[in-house]
Amino acid sequence: MGFTNAYWPYLGLYLQDLNGGTFTGRYVTEFTSTASDECWRSDNSFSQLTSLSDRGVWYVGSIVGIDSSGTTASYLYSRANSYGYDNLGFYLSSGSQRLGEYVNNMRPTGNACSVTATQTMYMYCTGYTGAGQYYTSGSTIGDIIAATATAASLTTTRSSVTNVRNYP
Amino acid sequence: MLQIKPRYLLPALIGANGFFALLVSQTSEFQATSKQIRSLRAVVWSLQQKTGWHICVEEPVWDTRATAGAGVRTTFYGDQVEPPDADVLQLSVPTLRGAAAKPAALTSLLTAFNAQNNSVRYKTESLSDFTVFEADTVRNAAGSMVPARLILSTQIAIPVAQRTPSDHLAVLIQAIQSNMPFSPRILLDTGLLPIDKDFTGKNAPGVQPKDYLFSWGTASPQTGRAALVSLLSISKTTFDWQVACQIGINSAGECTLSLRPTMVSITAKSGKQVLKELRFDRGRPDVLPPPEPPQ
Numbered sequence: 001m002g003f004t005n006a007y008w009p010y011l012g013l014y015l016q017d018l019n020g021g022t023f024t025g026r027y028v029t030e031f032t033s034t035a036s037d038e039c040w041r042s043d044n045s046f047s048q049l050t051s052l053s054d055r056g057v058w059y060v061g062s063i064v065g066i067d068s069s070g071t072t073a074s075y076l077y078s079r080a081n082s083y084g085y086d087n088l089g090f091y092l093s094s095g096s097q098r099l100g101e102y103v104n105n106m107r108p109t110g111n112a113c114s115v116t117a118t119q120t121m122y123m124y125c126t127g128y129t130g131a132g133q134y135y136t137s138g139s140t141i142g143d144i145i146a147a148t149a150t151a152a153s154l155t156t157t158r159s160s161v162t163n164v165r166n167y168p
Numbered sequence: 169m170l171q172i173k174p175r176y177l178l179p180a181l182i183g184a185n186g187f188f189a190l191l192v193s194q195t196s197e198f199q200a201t202s203k204q205i206r207s208l209r210a211v212v213w214s215l216q217q218k219t220g221w222h223i224c225v226e227e228p229v230w231d232t233r234a235t236a237g238a239g240v241r242t243t244f245y246g247d248q249v250e251p252p253d254a255d256v257l258q259l260s261v262p263t264l265r266g267a268a269a270k271p272a273a274l275t276s277l278l279t280a281f282n283a284q285n286n287s288v289r290y291k292t293e294s295l296s297d298f299t300v301f302e303a304d305t306v307r308n309a310a311g312s313m314v315p316a317r318l319i320l321s322t323q324i325a326i327p328v329a330q331r332t333p334s335d336h337l338a339v340l341i342q343a344i345q346s347n348m349p350f351s352p353r354i355l356l357d358t359g360l361l362p363i364d365k366d367f368t369g370k371n372a373p374g375v376q377p378k379d380y381l382f383s384w385g386t387a388s389p390q391t392g393r394a395a396l397v398s399l400l401s402i403s404k405t406t407f408d409w410q411v412a413c414q415i416g417i418n419s420a421g422e423c424t425l426s427l428r429p430t431m432v433s434i435t436a437k438s439g440k441q442v443l444k445e446l447r448f449d450r451g452r453p454d455v456l457p458p459p460e461p462p463q
Contacts, residue, residue, distance in 0.1 A: 027373065031460070042204040046426060047410055050359060050445055058373065059373050091362070097355060098357070120461040129455065130456070132458060
């Protein structure tokens with residue numbers, strides 16, 4: 001779905017469509033492993049990244065996005081058997097500063113680097129507490145989610161779907 | 169490069185007062201060798217992963233230099249001379265088990281760093297659940313050891329008001345920035361995400377920023393460190409902090425205050441050692457995280 005507004009230029013948006021049944025009205029959440037941050041160097045002032053995703057909870061059938069203020073999640077529209085947005089990428093003004101450090105880190109080699117984690121989706125039976133079940137994306141339980149920086153752009157990846165944003 | 173030599177793994181229960189109790193793999197013996205910039209930070213992180221101890225590291229505001237001299241690096245901040253180039257830190261602790269292990273291990277770490285490095289000396293301070301490694305003296309541009317300047321030692325007062333955790337932190341940073349007798353820009357680093365969810369435990373669908381609001385401030389002037397501890401004491405997740413400063417040639421530079429949940433190494437159901445952020449160790453969230461997914 002591209003990236004967020006100008007307020008958070010490096011935060012990729014993802015809208016998920018569910019298949020195999022009718023799930024509108026259910027809640028889903030995510031279990032995300034600790035991130036692996038290969039962009040980080042010991043001389044960076046920022047701490048090594050340990051998280052990559054927002055640990056959100058979504059209501060299936062409702063699409064919610066960050067408004068133009070960049071802070072408030074607002075209902076956007078309904079969409080049967082879908083939920084969103086899932087935000088993935090470099091959030092906050094310090095996120096952009098961190099991205100600057102990472103891009104600078106790779107300048108000597110020109111090699112791209114990534115921050116990755118494994119994300120597994122979970123659907124609750126009722127409400128958003130208690131029992132539920134993990135569900136698959138394709139043939140696997142758990143997708144690699146990633147934010148890959150090059151000298152010219154940031155690419156976020158979730159379920160093999162990519163968003164690319166060129167740096168200004 | 170950080171090399172860790174794990175020894176015998178022993179599950180230990182931590183977070184007994186919190187909502188989640190995790191099995192942390194404690195080694196009976198801990199050895200680490202770091203040969204990188206910010207070696208103390210590297211060894212602290214590896215020690216935390218083994219123990220779950222809340223350890224913080226505060227670098228000094230390094231001295232501005234007029235000329236590059238040795239050790240110049242080109243970084244995001246321009247031509248960089250501080251922090252000093254790669255340190256070497258070797259630490260060997262006989263055991264991480266038992267009530268006496270923590271003070272003994274942290275004393276060993278402090279002694280080892282101060283004996284093996286000549287650019288900065290640290291001291292430790294215990295504040296609430298945190299052990300803070302604070303720079304004590306630092307070598308200045310002229311080569312002399314002088315008292316360290318720490319951004320969190322700045323005296324501040326913060327009006328009591330309703331704010332989100334992120335906004336409380338922003339006000340705290342702003343208060344330090346405007347009261348510091350020295351001039352690096354201060355950045356706040358909470359990873360890629362705001363800390364409001366982890367701080368308040370509120371993550372239900374439809375949660376808005378107003379739901380994160382709570383009243384906080386300092387009744388009287390105190391150090392930025394004391395104010396930070398006061399604020400973090402309200403959180404449902406324990407956040408450790410790190411201060412890292414980057415100072416270039418003839419530049420005021422930047423200091424970054426990083427906050428993040430403690431990272432621990434745990435044994436997953438599969439038997440593998442995995443890293444986990446220790447969230448909601450001090451209070452129950454409104455949305456219970458799902459169980460560990462199947463392998």
